Amino acid sequence: MQKKVIGALALGLLSTAALAQSSVTIYGIADAGLLVERGGPGGNITKIGSGIASGSRLGIKGTEDLGGGMALGFVLENGNNLDTGTAGQGGLLFGRQAFLR
Numbered sequence: 001m002q003k004k005v006i007g008a009l010a011l012g013l014l015s016t017a018a019l020a021q022s023s024v025t026i027y028g029i030a031d032a033g034l035l036v037e038r039g040g041p042g043g044n045i046t047k048i049g050s051g052i053a054s055g056s057r058l059g060i061k062g063t064e065d066l067g068g069g070m071a072l073g074f075v076l077e078n079g080n081n082l083d084t085g086t087a088g089q090g091g092l093l094f095g096r097q098a099f100l101r
Contacts (some may be wrong), residue, residue: 024062031056032082050083057088057096073101 033052037045050056059077066072077097079088089095 022062022064024060026058026060028058029054029056030080030082048083050081051088055088055096056080056082059097075099075101 031052031054032048032050035045035047035049035052037047057077057079059075061073061075061077063071063073075097076094078094079096080086081088087093087095
């Protein structure tokens with residue numbers, strides 16, 4: 001019983017020591033439109049198209065205060081094809097952008 005209490009106290013101390021000032025933003029664009037193709041060899045085709053005005057994307061960006069006047073920024077951005085449900089940029093995870101600054 002005493003080992004469980006000591007373990008719980010140790011976890012509690014570790015979790016409070018890991019707190020830091022940070023800022024995270026989730027953003028995105030969902031762009032799809034109705035496409036009508038006429039006069040093709042297969043006849044008229046009506047379908048949903050992805051990325052009509054802008055490429056669809058989902059991203060996470062933020063900063064983490066490291067202390068001592070230093071901060072770390074990051075951006076992770078993934079492209080999406082809304083018409084097929086697949087990932088953009090050849091299926092790469094975060095294929096649009098992924099960097100630290």
